[in-house]
Amino acid sequence: xxxxxxxxxxxxxxxxxxxxxxxxxxxxxxxxxxxxxxxxxxxxxxxxxxxxxxxxxxxxxxxxxxxxxxxxxxxxxxxxxxxxxxxxxxxxxxxxxxxxxxxxxxxxxxxxxxxxxxxxxxxxxxxxxxxxxxxxxxxxxxxxxxxxxxxxxxxxxxxxxxxxxxxxxxxxxxxxxxxxxxxxxxxxxxxxxxxxxxxxxxxxxxxxxxxxxxxxxxxxxxxxxxxxxxxxxxxxxxxxxxxxxxxxxxxxxxxxxxxxxxxxxxxxxxxxxxxxxxxxxxxxxxxxxxxxxxxxxxxxxxxxxxxxxxxxxxxxxxxxxxxxxxxxxxxxxxxxxxxxxxxxxxxxxxxxxxxxxxxxxxxxxxxxxxxxxxxxxxxxxxxxxxxxxxxxxxxxxxxxxxxxxxxxxxxxxxxxxxxxxxxxxxxxxxxxxxxxxxxxxxxxxxxxxxxx
Amino acid sequence: xxxxxxxxxxxxxxxxxxxxxxxxxxxxxxxxxxxxxxxxxxxxxxxxxxxxxxxxxxxxxxxxxxxxxxxxxxxxxxxxxxxxxxxxxxxxxxxxxxxxxxxxxxxxxxxxxxxxxxxxxxxxxxxxxxxxxxxxxxxxxxxxxxxxxxxxxxxxxxxxxxxxxxxxxxxxxxxxxxxxxxxxxxxxxxxxxxxxxxxxxxxxxxxxxxxxxxxxxxxxxxxxxxxxxxxxxxxxxxxxxxxxxxxxxxxxxxxxxxxxxxxxxxxxxxxxxxxxxxxxxxxxxxxxxxxxxxxxxxxxxxxxxxxxxxxxxxxxxxxxxxxxxxxxxxxxxxxxxxxxxxxxxxxxxxxxxxxxxxxxxxxxxxxxxxxxxxxxxxxxxxxxxxxxxxxxxxxxxxxxxxxxxxxxxxxxxxxxxxxxxxxxxxxxxxxxxxxxxxxxxxxxxxxxxxxx
Numbered sequence: 001x002x003x004x005x006x007x008x009x010x011x012x013x014x015x016x017x018x019x020x021x022x023x024x025x026x027x028x029x030x031x032x033x034x035x036x037x038x039x040x041x042x043x044x045x046x047x048x049x050x051x052x053x054x055x056x057x058x059x060x061x062x063x064x065x066x067x068x069x070x071x072x073x074x075x076x077x078x079x080x081x082x083x084x085x086x087x088x089x090x091x092x093x094x095x096x097x098x099x100x101x102x103x104x105x106x107x108x109x110x111x112x113x114x115x116x117x118x119x120x121x122x123x124x125x126x127x128x129x130x131x132x133x134x135x136x137x138x139x140x141x142x143x144x145x146x147x148x149x150x151x152x153x154x155x156x157x158x159x160x161x162x163x164x165x166x167x168x169x170x171x172x173x174x175x176x177x178x179x180x181x182x183x184x185x186x187x188x189x190x191x192x193x194x195x196x197x198x199x200x201x202x203x204x205x206x207x208x209x210x211x212x213x214x215x216x217x218x219x220x221x222x223x224x225x226x227x228x229x230x231x232x233x234x235x236x237x238x239x240x241x242x243x244x245x246x247x248x249x250x251x252x253x254x255x256x257x258x259x260x261x262x263x264x265x266x267x268x269x270x271x272x273x274x275x276x277x278x279x280x281x282x283x284x285x286x287x288x289x290x291x292x293x294x295x296x297x298x299x300x301x302x303x304x305x306x307x308x309x310x311x312x313x314x315x316x317x318x319x320x321x322x323x324x325x326x327x328x329x330x331x332x333x334x335x336x337x338x339x340x341x342x343x344x345x346x347x348x349x350x351x352x353x354x355x356x357x358x359x360x361x362x363x364x365x366x367x368x369x370x371x372x373x374x375x376x377x378x379x380x381x382x383x384x385x386x387x388x389x390x391x392x393x394x395x396x397x398x399x400x401x402x403x404x405x406x407x408x409x410x411x412x413x414x415x416x417x418x419x420x421x422x423x424x425x426x427x428x429x430x431x432x433x434x435x436x437x438x439x440x441x442x443x444x445x446x447x448x449x450x451x452x
Numbered sequence: 453x454x455x456x457x458x459x460x461x462x463x464x465x466x467x468x469x470x471x472x473x474x475x476x477x478x479x480x481x482x483x484x485x486x487x488x489x490x491x492x493x494x495x496x497x498x499x500x501x502x503x504x505x506x507x508x509x510x511x512x513x514x515x516x517x518x519x520x521x522x523x524x525x526x527x528x529x530x531x532x533x534x535x536x537x538x539x540x541x542x543x544x545x546x547x548x549x550x551x552x553x554x555x556x557x558x559x560x561x562x563x564x565x566x567x568x569x570x571x572x573x574x575x576x577x578x579x580x581x582x583x584x585x586x587x588x589x590x591x592x593x594x595x596x597x598x599x600x601x602x603x604x605x606x607x608x609x610x611x612x613x614x615x616x617x618x619x620x621x622x623x624x625x626x627x628x629x630x631x632x633x634x635x636x637x638x639x640x641x642x643x644x645x646x647x648x649x650x651x652x653x654x655x656x657x658x659x660x661x662x663x664x665x666x667x668x669x670x671x672x673x674x675x676x677x678x679x680x681x682x683x684x685x686x687x688x689x690x691x692x693x694x695x696x697x698x699x700x701x702x703x704x705x706x707x708x709x710x711x712x713x714x715x716x717x718x719x720x721x722x723x724x725x726x727x728x729x730x731x732x733x734x735x736x737x738x739x740x741x742x743x744x745x746x747x748x749x750x751x752x753x754x755x756x757x758x759x760x761x762x763x764x765x766x767x768x769x770x771x772x773x774x775x776x777x778x779x780x781x782x783x784x785x786x787x788x789x790x791x792x793x794x795x796x797x798x799x800x801x802x803x804x805x806x807x808x809x810x811x812x813x814x815x816x817x818x819x820x821x822x823x824x825x826x827x828x829x830x831x832x833x834x835x836x837x838x839x840x841x842x843x844x845x846x847x848x849x850x851x852x853x854x855x856x857x858x859x860x861x862x863x864x865x866x867x868x869x870x871x872x873x874x875x876x877x878x879x880x881x882x883x884x885x886x887x888x889x890x891x892x893x894x895x896x897x898x899x900x901x902x903x904x
Contacts, residue, residue, distance in 0.1 A: 032660055036680045162646055189641060194614055208484055226708060228488045229701050231683070248700045249681050252707060256678065259711030260793065266718055267789035267878060268782055279811060283818045286786050293782045294823050294849075297775025298830055304771040311770060318763060318770035319756040322887055323749025325774050329781070330720055330745045330880050334738050337719035341712065359731060366735045371746055378750055397746075426719060428782050435774055 006037055011044055018049045023056050035061070039068030047076040055085070063092035066101065078104055087116035095122065095143040096250075099129035128243075137221050138214035140254065141235045141244035146174045150184055150202040154195050157187075175234050175242055176205050183234055183242040185209050211236045214243060221246060222254045262340065262423035266333075268292075289428045296432030300325075300439050307443040310452030316385060317446055320393050321439070327371065327397060328404040328438035329431040335360060335408030336426045343416050357409065364405035372398035388449065396445040400438045407434055458489055463496055470501045475508050487513070491520035499528040507537070515544035518553065524729075530556055539568035547574065548594040548702075551581035580695075589673050590666035592706065593687045593696035598626045602636055602654040606647050609639075627686050627694055628657050635686055635694040637661050663688045666695060673698060674706045714792065714875035718785075720744075741880045748884030752777075752891050759895040762904030768837060769898055772845050773891070779823065779849060780856040780890035781883040787812060787860030788878045795868050805865075812861045813854070820853035840901065848897040852890045859886055 010029070017025040030038055030053075038057075042050040042065065050073065054062050066089055069077065078086070078101075086105075090098040090113065102110050110130075117123045125143035132138025146164050148157045161174065173186045185207040195204055211234045212221050225233055225248060235244040268289030304311070304321070311317055339356075376394035379385050411430050412422035424430075446452060462481070469477040482490055482505075490509075494502040494517065502525065506514050518541055521529065530538070530553075538557075542550040542565065554562050562582075569575045577595035584590025598616050600609045613626065625638040637659040647656055663686045664673050677685055677700060687696040720741030756763070756773070763769055791808075828846035831837050863882050864874035876882075898904060 034660065034662070034680060158645065193610065208486065210486070226704055228486060231699075231701055247683075248704060249683060252678055252700060252704055255704060255707050255711070259707070259715070262715060263711075263718065263789060263793070266715065267785045269786055269789065279814045279818065282790070282811075283815050286783075286815070287819055287822060289786070290779060290782055290819060290823055290853075291826070293778045294775065294827060297772070297778050298827070298835075300774040300778075301771035301835070304774070305768070308767055308771075312764075312767055315760055315764055316757070318773065319753035319760075320749070321770065321773045322752035322756070322777050322891060323746065325777060326745045326749050326752075326781075326884065326887055327742065329778075329883075330742055331738075333719045334721055334741070337715060337721065338734070341715070359734075362731045363735050363738070366731065367739055367742060370739060371742055374743070375746060375750065383750075383753070401742075431781075432778065435778055439774060 006040060011041060014041060014053075015045065015049065018045070018052055021052075026053060026056055030057075035064045036068050038065050039070075042077075043070050043073045047073075047080055050077050051080050054081075059088060060092045063089040067093060067097045071104075074101075074104055083109070083112045084116055087113050090126070091117055091119050091122055095125040095129055096141060096244075098122070098126045102126065102130060103134070132214060135218050136214065137212045137216040137218065137235050137246060138244070140218055140221070140250050141214075141246045142250075143244050145234070145242065145245040147177050147181075147242060148174050148187065148201050150176050150178055150200075150205065152201050153197070154192055154199045154201070155197045157192060157201055161189075161192075173232055173234075173245075175245070176201055177242055181241045183211055183236050183240055186234070209234070211240075212246070213238070218254050219258055222251045222258070225251050226255075261421065265421055265423035266337070266426040268428035293428050293432050296436060300436055303436065303439045303443070307447070307452075310443065310447055310450070313452055314389070314446070314450055316389065317443070320379075321442070323375070323393075324396060324400055324438045324442045325435045328400045328434040331364070331367070331401050331404040332408035332430050332434040333426050335364075335405045336412045336422070336430060339409055339412040340422045340426060343412065343422055353413075357406075360405055360409045361402075364402045367405075368398040368401035371401060392446050392449045395449065396442040399441045399445060403437055403441060404434045407437065458492060463493060466493060466505075467497065467501065470497070470504055473504075478505060478508055482509075487516045488520050490517050491522075494529075495522050495525045499525075499532055502529050503532050506533075511540060512544045515541040519545060519549045523556075526553075526556055535561070535564045536568055539565050542578070543569055543571050543574055546594050546596055547577040547581055548592065548696075550574070550578045554578065554582060555586070584666060587670050588666065589664045589668040589670065589687050589698060590696070592670055592673070592702050593666070593698045594702075595696050597686070597694065597697040599629050599633075599694060600626050600639065600653050602628050602630055602652075602657065604653050605649070606644055606651045606653070607649045609644060609653055613641075613644075625684055625686075625697075627697070628653055629694055633693045635663055635688050635692055638686070661686070663692075664698070665690070670706050671710055674703045674710070677703050678707075713873065717873055717875035718789070718878040720880035745880050745884050748887060752888055755888065755891045755895070759899070759904075762895065762899055762902070765904055766841070766898070766902055768841065769895070772831075773894070775827070775845075776848060776852055776890045776894045777887045780852045780886040783816070783819070783853050783856040784860035784882050784886040785878050787816075787857045788864045788874070788882060791861055791864040792874045792878060795864065795874055809858075809861065812857055816854045816857035819857075820850040823853060824850035844898050844901045847901065848894040851893045851897060855889055855893060856886045859889065 014026065014029060017029065033041075038053075038061075042053060045053070050069075054065065054077070057065065066074075066077075086101070090101060093101070102113065105113065114123065114127065117126070129138070129141075129143065132141075146161055148160060152160065157174070173188060174192065175186050176184045178184055185205040186209050187201055187204050187206065191204050191206075210224065210228055210230065212224065214235055214237055221233065224230070225246075230248065232245050232247045234242055235246060237243050269285050307317075372394040375397050376390045379393050380387050380390035407430065408426075412426075415424065416422045466478065466481060469481065485493075490505075490513075494505060497505070502521075506517065506529070509517065518526075518529075538553070542553060545553070554565065557565065566575065566579065569578070581590070581593070581595065584593075598613055600612060604612065609626070625640055626644065627638050628636045630636055637657040638661050639653055639656055639658065643656050643658075662676065662680055662682065664676065666687055666689055673685065676682070677698075682700065684697050684699045686694055687698060689695050721737050759769075824846040827849050828842045831845050832839050832842035859882065860878075864878075867876065868874040
């Protein structure tokens with residue numbers, strides 16, 4: 001067993017080898033290195049260097065490495081390759097990976113590559129996969145699926161699996177179909193191995209299985225596979241014909257991507273950027289969200305300016321502006337993140353919309369009372385302000401908690417309804433809105449209670 | 453094939469059946485319902501109702517359902533069960549699930565249950581697993597693993613797999629060991645099925661595999677399995693002896709849990725709460741973080757109060773307090789979330805610490821110039837303030853962007869170094885700190901430039 005560790009030294013040696021066009025050295029260096037590690041190395045090289053290495057590798061290995069490259073590298077490397085090379089490598093891939101790579105080319109290039117694919121079965125599979133939306137079951141499924149006819153016996157099935165298995169990377173389940181390819185159930189490899197050789201598949205079939213339709217959203221597929229602990233799930237078309245399968249390692253990527261997306265939305269970073277991107281890319285991804293906050297702040301300045309008269313009479317009001325704004329923002333984020341989480345894991349027994357609002361409202365009243373009371377005590381007894389001023393700040397805080405909680409609950413629900421990722425409700429946009437509402441409420445309460 | 457849909461009606465019928473103690477009705481109703489769905493139903497029932505249903509089910513089914521119950525239900529249900537029942541069900545579980553259930557009991561109860569376990573092998577496996585930390589490879593691995601000796605031939609191996617497979621839920625890889633149980637590599641079931649019957653395992657072994665040590669953190673295991681697209685990974689002890697295996701469906705839960713944890717940390721919710729929890733539970737989970745914000749706000753009031761003289765001379769300064777505070781918070785969250793993300797997916801080619809700081813600094817200068825310039829223009833030309841005041845607000849904003857970016861970069865790195873989840877750096881704590889620093893910088897710049 002070999003444990004290989006990527007290092008900067010290894011990378012530098014590799015680059016030296018490429019510079020000297022020392023093919024033998026490169027191949028020896030990469031011998032036995034894991035596909036994902038080779039891809040990680042290529043991600044660090046220039047596109048010309050990467051292409052040089054890819055061309056040295058065996059066809060299957062080159063195809064495997066290509067799949068593992070990150071998207072930035074792919075968009076640099078793919079345009080530098082010959083159509084015939086891409087066509088050859090793509091035929092060595094699973095259909096879903098092939099379709100993913102092809103989708104990165106322009107329509108014209110894609111057609112050129114497809115015209116060079118000789119394997120007719122693979123070609124049909126890839127063309128079918130290219131039709132599905134990227135984020136659906138169809139978009140992430142592979143066409144390679146082990147299928148057994150319900151009338152076969154175990155020996156026939158094992159022979160068929162031997163034949164089919166050449167095209168299938170990993171064996172999870174074997175799906176059972178009738179003569180029309182309609183999905184009937186599954187048999188586990190374990191059951192086939194344990195059964196006597198003349199057993200008919202129909203007698204060991206597990207009919208109680210879960211399948212997903214081609215158009216199901218990938219997030220829903222992920223939730224389903226997590227809930228039911230599935231290692232693979234069959235994909236069926238509208239007529240219940242078995243068209244593909246999704247395996248749990250594809251889903252692992254979906255779960256991680258969706259989580260990253262949510263976190264980026266909450267943090268207010270628009271594009272999918274990494275720390276290794278250039279300064280301008282990072283800056284560009286951050287500026288729009290910061291500008292929203294700044295514009296909100298400038299509007300806040302107008303609101304405060306509107307109450308300047310009152311402020312000049314009661315200067316201490318200015319001191320508690322950050323308190324009110326920050327609490328509004330924090331309450332809003334908490335409320336919205338809870339809603340976002342519950343939207344992601346729906347259950348048949350969820351509370352109704354009215355129950356949710358009522359509950360959020362009660363939590364807000366409770367928290368508002370505690371926080372408002374606490375602030376009143378500190379302002380009056382610790383900071384020594386008159387009680388009426390303490391009441392003003394306390395009441396304002398209470399109102400802001402209620403309002404922010406309401407906004408934090410409603411916004412993600414509305415966003416979800418109109419098909420936008422509700423996680424952005426926990427980001428700078430809602431924080432800014434809550435800040436402004438909070439300011440208006442604060443000074444409104446002050447005008448009323450302090451007679452300004 | 454059966455598609456079962458959970459519904460409130462079904463739940464109500466089930467509850468009626470339980471009330472009438474109609475065992476036949478309940479068993480008929482639950483016949484063919486998926487384990488995860490039965491568990492979801494029990495999660496909605498009272499603990500007495502749940503226990504009544506569990507006792508009706510077959511031993512294996514009851515064990516499977518028990519594993520799938522959510523933790524709130526488990527903590528209600530487990531104390532109501534007999535020690536002998538738990539012991540019986542636990543023996544029908546995989547060792548990792550059995551250890552998970554046992555870890556929910558007090559030490560005394562645990563020993564009582566263990567003393568009733570008859571299966572000696574299972575007992576040893578469970579006791580071993582209970583020794584490992586919950587969040588490590590050892591804590592999430594299962595002891596049930598298919599192993600083949602390197603000297604066996606394919607027929608011997610298939611016979612052994614048939615024997616061992618009874619205890620293994622799903623077959624992924626078969627691990628190859630020597631006589632001392634040291635891990636040498638793996639053979640895929642596919643290779644065994646495709647090989648001729650007299651082939652020796654050593655000849656079809658894949659030695660280039662990845663294993664993880666028992667003490668590796670589960671997040672690291674998840675990252676490794678994602679990177680290398682592994683469907684299962686063998687776990688070895690310090691002497692490279694094969695002690696267990698982790699499968700990708702366990703990792704799916706790890707990835708989802710870690711993501712939820714990060715999002716909750718960012719949103720400032722301390723405990724793992726769900727929308728279905730009680731009002732007091734939700735309120736209690738939220739209040740501590742809100743209090744941090746409120747205390748920060750009260751400290752902010754002191755800072756502003758300190759500059760009250762200047763503020764009375766230049767009242768407009770108050771108007772731009774929210775702008776400065778909000779921008780500081782937003783910049784801090786953006787910077788820290790990028791660091792958190794890069795900490796979660798380390799690579800050998802990461803920038804050094806100094807390179808990171810330099811890069812973050814340059815991005816901050818760029819963004820600070822754009823935002824400061826923009827605000828200067830609006831304040832002077834749109835809002836009609838004198839240029840010196842515009843310069844003050846612009847410069848203060850620039851300084852706040854730099855400072856917040858620095859804090860947002862440093863805080864998660866420090867937290868990570870001392871073993872705390874760095875995601876809390878994007879939460880209320882850092883936002884509050886940045887607010888305070890921002891206020892100090894803002895008024896400091898104002899005092900200097902406006903001669904207050």
